[in-house]
Amino acid sequence: MNFEAIMDYLPQLLRGLETTLELTFASLFSGLALALLFTLILVLRFKPLEWLVKTQILLFTGTPLLVQIFLIYYGPTQFKGLQESFLWPLLSEPWFCALLALALNSAAYSTQLFKGAVDAVPVGDWEAALALGMSKRQALTRIILPHAIRRALPAYGNEMILVMKGTSLVSTITLMDLMGYADRLNARTYDTLTVFALAGLIYLIMTGIMTLIIRLMEKKALAFSQ
């Protein structure tokens, strides 16, 4: 491990940072939107949809992310019909397949987090809101969900970091993210230790920054309870 090599590798690795960050935030946002929708379905007990959401959670929390990425990327190529459908331009893009897998995976875990947080809101809050004349929907959107989401924030912060680290798997479907460039560099230089130590360090710094941001958000969101 020498300084010159590090200076040579660093810019090459950082080329992949853009894909890693784009993918992290795109899948976090779409995952969050889906998770909120799923949580609503579970809390309000919309019957047929509830079963669908429960199946989705079972499938995506019960299988490894790598398997999900492979299935979504290589699965559709087995069906000729799908290759001629309007979905193919999207599914043929490795970027979209990675986004889909990460978003659905994150949605499944976040839904469980949010549902747990909603369940943890004391029954008294529900009763008070209803007694004040709010409809069930008003009580949910104005009292229960804001309260629950604030409570879920620390755990959701972990989920954000897990998604960021999960993006390192997308290089297996040819995306050139940070890990993709690390693989390429390792294959070229065989300097395995330096290359992956550097990649690990970059991930660590990103995790550190994300943790700080989440701490700040928590402080703001939970200010009322301090």
Added chain:
Amino acid sequence: MKKLIATLIAATCITSVQASDNIRFGMEATYPPFEFVGDNNQIEGFDVDLANAICLELKAECSFNNQPFDSLIPSLKFRRFDAIISGMDITPDRLKQVDFSQPYYENSAVFIASKGTLSSIEQLKGQSVGVQNGSTHQQYVIDKLEANGVTVRPYDSVQNAFLDMTSGRVNAVFADTAVANEWMTQKGDGQYQHVGPEIKNPDYFGIGYGIAVRKGNPLKGKIDTALNTLKSNGTYQQIQNKYFAN
């Protein structure tokens, strides 16, 4: 206690003697006709037959480890096995890391694409090309074509690159000619063709396939001698005929 230690030392000595009679080869077995997992779940192919013939010549036991191509040289250096026989080109870059036997197979590289889509290498501009990660082909495409707007897509196995070419995710695949031809006859269904001429560039593709061993390992000399014998007594030609009959 002393007896126990003595026994342990004796045992380690015996195993280390046995270990020298066992040559562990590393390879990435998705590379027909050179190495692939056959119908009965055994690794077979040109390289496997050649390695077995070498072991027979050296009166040693052969064993094979199957793992990703880009991890073969690091694993060799970390002593996970003693030699690599995996359709690996002898290149100047790799010679900095490991020693190679004399070349045992002369190869070239070629682009293939769906018939009627591309007819020359110049037309690859703006297109995507699938390669195996860690291969000399990846190196070549990155250095020669990436700056001209060619997207390089790295795959763990060249078979997955072929698969993505059939579904249209990559426009072309760049691989060893023998491997590309094998795939075109087995799975290509007459729909694919070479794009441009076969490429032989010794700076990238070296002087042929070699068997890699750790730097300074005397195994290199033994393998070279065995290869000479196999080439002169006709065994090499037999193996060659078995896989490249026509």
